[in-house]
Amino acid sequence: MYEHRRQRLLSPRAFAKRMTDHGAWALLLVLGSLVLGTAGFHLLARQPWVDALLNSAMLLTGMGPVGDMGPTIGKLFASLYALYAGLIFLIVAGLLVAPVLHRMLHRFHLDTDENEPR
Numbered sequence: 001m002y003e004h005r006r007q008r009l010l011s012p013r014a015f016a017k018r019m020t021d022h023g024a025w026a027l028l029l030v031l032g033s034l035v036l037g038t039a040g041f042h043l044l045a046r047q048p049w050v051d052a053l054l055n056s057a058m059l060l061t062g063m064g065p066v067g068d069m070g071p072t073i074g075k076l077f078a079s080l081y082a083l084y085a086g087l088i089f090l091i092v093a094g095l096l097v098a099p100v101l102h103r104m105l106h107r108f109h110l111d112t113d114e115n116e117p118r
Contacts (some may be wrong), residue, residue, distance in 0.1 A: 045074025
């Protein structure tokens with residue numbers, strides 16, 4: 001997926017494309033999670049669609065649920081969805097940070113490779 005440390009550094013245009021691709025995957029993951037959470041809160045916690053969307057968005061952003069969770073199955077779903085949302089947060093952060101860290105480390109290795117005897 002990424003270039004080897006002995007390969008040339010990506011051009012700024014190719015790096016921007018890589019960042020766009022990673023951003024698109026992160027956005028897709030967040031939107032899919034938002035749909036999953038909204039449907040779960042609506043069907044299991046018996047919340048209206050707007051409240052279900054609010055709870056889903058609040059849990060995905062790490063702020064916590066809002067309002068009553070309804071029956072026990074709704075509370076269990078909220079608990080599992082909160083754990084899922086925490087993992088999604090970490091995955092999205094990794095997706096967005098990985099290209100930048102890779103580029104920094106790649107540039108660092110290019111500098112050290114130039115000083116190595118051949």
